[in-house]
Amino acid sequence: MPPSIIDCSPYRAELLALASTLPTVPRADLYAFFEDAKRLAERLPQELRDGLDDFNANGNLDGYLLLRGLPVEPDDELPATPTSSPAPEDRRLLNMEAMLCIIGGALGLLSAYDQGYGNRRAITVLHELYPTPEAHPLSGETSKIQLEFHTDLSHHARQPNYILLSCSRGDHEGKAATLVGSIRKALPLLSDEVRDYLFDRVFTRRYDAADPDATANVKTLYGDKDDPYVSFNRSFLTPETPQDIEAFDALSTALIKVTEPVLLTRGDLLIIDNFRITHGRAPFTARWDGKDRWLHRAYVRTDKNGQLSGGERAGDVVPFIPRR
Ligand SMILES: O=C(O)CCC(=O)C(=O)O
Ligand SMILES: [Fe+2]
Numbered sequence: 001m002p003p004s005i006i007d008c009s010p011y012r013a014e015l016l017a018l019a020s021t022l023p024t025v026p027r028a029d030l031y032a033f034f035e036d037a038k039r040l041a042e043r044l045p046q047e048l049r050d051g052l053d054d055f056n057a058n059g060n061l062d063g064y065l066l067l068r069g070l071p072v073e074p075d076d077e078l079p080a081t082p083t084s085s086p087a088p089e090d091r092r093l094l095n096m097e098a099m100l101c102i103i104g105g106a107l108g109l110l111s112a113y114d115q116g117y118g119n120r121r122a123i124t125v126l127h128e129l130y131p132t133p134e135a136h137p138l139s140g141e142t143s144k145i146q147l148e149f150h151t152d153l154s155h156h157a158r159q160p161n162y163i164l165l166s167c168s169r170g171d172h173e174g175k176a177a178t179l180v181g182s183i184r185k186a187l188p189l190l191s192d193e194v195r196d197y198l199f200d201r202v203f204t205r206r207y208d209a210a211d212p213d214a215t216a217n218v219k220t221l222y223g224d225k226d227d228p229y230v231s232f233n234r235s236f237l238t239p240e241t242p243q244d245i246e247a248f249d250a251l252s253t254a255l256i257k258v259t260e261p262v263l264l265t266r267g268d269l270l271i272i273d274n275f276r277i278t279h280g281r282a283p284f285t286a287r288w289d290g291k292d293r294w295l296h297r298a299y300v301r302t303d304k305n306g307q308l309s310g311g312e313r314a315g316d317v318v319p320f321i322p323r324r
Contacts, residue, residue: 003051003060004060004061004062004064004065004066005065005066005067005068006047006048006051006065006066006067006068007068007069008048008067008068008069008070009068009069011045011048012069012070012071013071014045015044015045015070015071015099015102016071016095018040018043018044018098018102019071019093019095019098019099019102021036021040022036022037022040022093022098022101023036023093024092024093025089025090025091025092025093026093026097026101026126027087027088027089027090027091027126028089028090030124030125030126030315031313031314031315033101033315034101034105034110034125034313034314034315035313035314037098037101037102037104037105037110037314038105038314039105040102040105041102041103041105041106044102044103044106048067049106051065052065052103052106052107053106055271055273056107056108056302059184059273059276061182061184061185062180062182062184062185062260062277063180063182063183063184063185063272063273063276063277064180064182064262064270064271064272064273064277065270065271066262066268066269066270066271067099067103067268067269067270067271068267068268069267070095070096070099070166070267070268070269071095071099071267072095072096072167072168072266072267073094073095073168075169075266075291078094078168078169078294079091079094080290080291081130081168081169081290081291081292081293081294082128082130082294083130083132083133083288085122085127085128086122086124086128087126087128094168094296096166096167096168096267096269096296097126097166097296099166099269100126100164100166100269100296100297100298101126101298103164103166103269103271104162104164104298104300104314105314107161107162107164107271107300107302108161108162108300108301108302108303109300109301109302109308109312109313109314109316110125110298110299110300110314110315111125111160111299111300111301111312111314111315111316111317111318112124112125112299112315112316112317112318113153113156113158113160113299113317113318113320114317114318114319114320115153115156115207115320116155116156116207116208116214116320116322117207117208117210117211117214123317125298125299125314125315126296126297126298127296127297127298128294128295128296128297129165129293129294129295129296129297130292130293130294130295131143131284131286131288131292131293133286133288143171143176143283143284143285143286143292143293144283144285145283146280146281146282146283147280147281148233148234148235148280149179149181149232149233149234149252149255149256149278149279149280150232150233150236150278150279150280151230151231151232151233151274151278151279152274152279152299153274153299154205154216154218154231154232154233154236154323155205155207155216155218155236155322155323156216156318156320156321156322156323157216157306157321157322157323157324158301158306158307158318158321159231159274159275159305159307159323160274160299160300160301160307161273161274161275161300161301161302161304161305161307162271162272162273162274162299162300162302163271163272163274163279163297163298163299163300164269164270164271164272164297164298164299164300165178165264165269165270165272165295165296165297166268166269166270166295166296166297167264167265167266167267167268167269167270167293167294167295167296168266168294168295168296169266169291169292169293169294170263170264170265170266170268170293171284171285171286171292171293172285172287172291172292173284173285174263174265175263175282175283175284175285176263176264176281176282176283176284176293177261177262177263177264177281177282178261178262178263178264178270178272178279178280178281179259179260179261179262179279179280179281179282180259180260180262180272180277180278180279181255181256181258181259181260181277181278181279182258182260182276182277183221183228183229183230183255183276183277183278184227184276185258186230186251186254186255186257186258187228187254189253189254189257189258190250190251190254191250194246194247194250194251195221195225197243197247198219198220198221198247198251199219199221199222199225199228200219200221200222201219201220201221201244201247202217202218202219203217203218203219203220203237203238203239203244204216204217204218204237204238205217205218205233205236205237205238205323206236206238207236207322214322215322216322216323216324217322217323217324218231218233218237218323219231220232220237220248220251221251223275223305229275229276229305230251230255230275230276230277230278231275231278232251232252232255232278233278234248234252255278261282264295274299275304275305301318
């Protein structure tokens with residue numbers, strides 16, 4: 001299995017040179033920007049390109065690939081960490097946005113998603129993640145509370161293959177680890193009975209608290225029985241029978257047991273295989289000083305699991321289709 005961390009510091013100059021040829025205001029024309037980024041992906045340093053291709057084809061045991069040492073700007077050249085979204089249309093390209101889009105282009109199609117329940121934020125490919133002062137201190141959206149394990153967009157029939165998180169700023173205290181639980185590591189901890197029970201068992205996932213009819217059908221384990229995909233979200237899936245609950249608990253315990261904290265710091269880019277790991281985030285303390293944790297996020301579709309039907313472009317909005 002390929003390694004899960006690639007040190008990119010030897011390629012910094014080469015990567016900066018690639019990024020410098022991208023449009024300087026990406027939001028002025030996102031389609032054109034993503035097209036350029038995809039073209040540049042062909043020119044990534046060969047070892048890096050090989051690592052990405054291998055991960056794309058085979059995955060790895062950890063379920064993620066972490067690129068370290070990417071050419072982030074010096075901190076005093078970065079704008080203040082945002083406190084609202086979307087980002088201003090005229091904001092100049094940041095290096096970690098450039099990295100997000102070039103690496104995303106190497107893996108597949110950068111895509112925006114209609115989530116089906118009225119996206120909390122604007123539907124866009126380029127997301128910004130930062131702590132929100134107005135949510136402090138009680139909301140689950142804040143820094144204070146652990147973000148519980150989940151699979152992104154598990155209720156969506158075209159669930160993205162990858163979540164890319166690139167880091168312009170880590171949190172001050174180095175506590176905001178992204179938590180990743182790999183099914184390839186957790187599977188051997190499950191009994192044959194639990195595996196058999198969960199495999200292809202369909203659970204109902206409500207995706208709109210305001211509408212009881214808004215449901216999708218989600219399987220926690222599916223695909224190849226010996227190397228399954230996982231989808232897990234304790235708060236949204238509804239186990240119905242004592243057997244469901246028992247199997248759910250076993251899966252949850254196994255995933256927690258193998259969970260690894262990945263602490264993102266400036267210049268890191270984490271590629272999460274959204275089919276093979278569930279993820280969360282440890283609590284941390286925000287300071288609201290303009291230097292709080294700041295990640296850039298994008299979803300990538302590939303030709304796996306019915307995500308593409310032909311003719312799609314990077315930058316498209318994927319319409320909402322509940323998983324059935
Ligand atoms: O903030 C993080 O590290 C993870 C956030 C998250 O779960 C996501 O972007 O889907
Ligand atoms: Fe997530």
